[in-house]
Structures are given as structure tokens and as C-alpha cells.
Amino acid sequence: MDPCILCSPETDDEQKIIFENGSCYFVQKDQRILKRSGLIVPKSHRTTVFDLSKEEWIDTQEMIQQVKSWLDETLQPDGYNIGYNCYETGGQHIFHAHMHIIPRFQDEPHAGKGIRHWLKQEENKRHI
Structure with missing residues (x-):
């Protein structure tokens, strides 16, 4: 296995x-x-978010607030995703x-389209 670039x-x-x-880290x-x-990454190797410890969840929450404050101050974005x-x-x-x-x-071509936008498209419908 190749070394993990996020470890x-x-x-x-x-x-x-x-x-x-x-x-x-951020x-x-x-x-x-x-x-x-950017990415918030646990220092310990965890395969998915489902594997985070309670401490990692708490530190991730604190990091989210720190990153948002920094981005709000330096970039003034209109929103966030x-x-x-998880998994392939x-x-x-x-x-x-x-x-x-x-x-x-607001001036992005895909402004207003959130994470679920692409998943909700008709061509993504499962046919079972």
C-alpha cells in the first residue's frame, strides 16, 4: 500500500x-x-468520518469554527459547502x-447549487 498523503x-x-x-489539521x-x-484531517489514520473518536469530533468542531472565522475575515465568502x-x-x-x-x-457559475444538486439529477436515478 502507498503511504497515506494525509497521515x-x-x-x-x-x-x-x-x-x-x-x-x-486544516x-x-x-x-x-x-x-x-481545504481539508480538516484527523492526525491519526481514520478511514472514514464514521471512525472518528469523540476527541476528534470535538477538535473537528473547534477547527470548523476557527477556519470559518479565518475565511470570513480574509475572503468574505457568500456561503460554504x-x-x-465516504467509501469509493x-x-x-x-x-x-x-x-x-x-x-x-455569488459570482460562481454554480452558485446556489449545493452538495446534493448533482445527486438529485434524473440521470442519477437508480433503475432497480
């Missing part, structure tokens, strides 16, 4: 640790489209739990 984010030159607390990569978006992808079918590609925090702006 040691400081070893990836493209990732920058912005904030850190007892059990998690990291960003240079994004071409989703500028200033926040979420986890759920869109998870890195199998280390990570919460996406994506600042959103």
Missing part, C-alpha cells in the same frame, strides 16, 4: 498546514478552481477521513 501532510510540498489542534493545496478550500465523501461509491478517493471546507461566492 503526514507536512511531507507533501503541495500541502500547507494552516491550523492544527490536538487531533487534527490543510490547503494550491487550488486552480476552488481557491482557499462542507462535507465528507460515495466519492472518497483518499481513504483517510477528511472534511472538505469550500468557500462559495
Whole structure:
């Protein structure tokens, strides 16, 4: 198995640790489209959000508030998308739990379309 890029984010030159607390990091990569978006990542390897400890949940909540305050102050976004992808079918590609925090702006082409928008499209309907 390849080393997990989220277990040691400081070893990836493209990732920058912005904030850190007892059990998690907030990291960003240079994004071409989703500028200033980032991930809250538990320091311990957890495959999905379902595997987080109580301490990791508490630290994640504190980190969400810290990141939001920082983004509100530095970017003034008009909204946010926040979420986890779990397992391959759920869109998870890195199998280390990570919460996406994506600042959103009114002038984006897809402004107003939330996380569920694409899932609710007719072409996504299961035919069983």
C-alpha cells in the first residue's frame, strides 16, 4: 500500500498546514478552481468520518469554527459547502477521513447549487 498523503501532510510540498489542534489539521493545496478550500484531517489514520473518536469530533468542531472565522475575515465568502465523501461509491478517493471546507461566492457559475444538486439529477436515478 502507498503511504497515506494525509497521515503526514507536512511531507507533501503541495500541502500547507494552516491550523492544527490536538487531533487534527486544516490543510490547503494550491487550488486552480476552488481557491482557499481545504481539508480538516484527523492526525491519526481514520478511514472514514464514521471512525472518528469523540476527541476528534470535538477538535473537528473547534477547527470548523476557527477556519470559518479565518475565511470570513480574509475572503468574505457568500456561503460554504462542507462535507465528507465516504467509501469509493460515495466519492472518497483518499481513504483517510477528511472534511472538505469550500468557500462559495455569488459570482460562481454554480452558485446556489449545493452538495446534493448533482445527486438529485434524473440521470442519477437508480433503475432497480
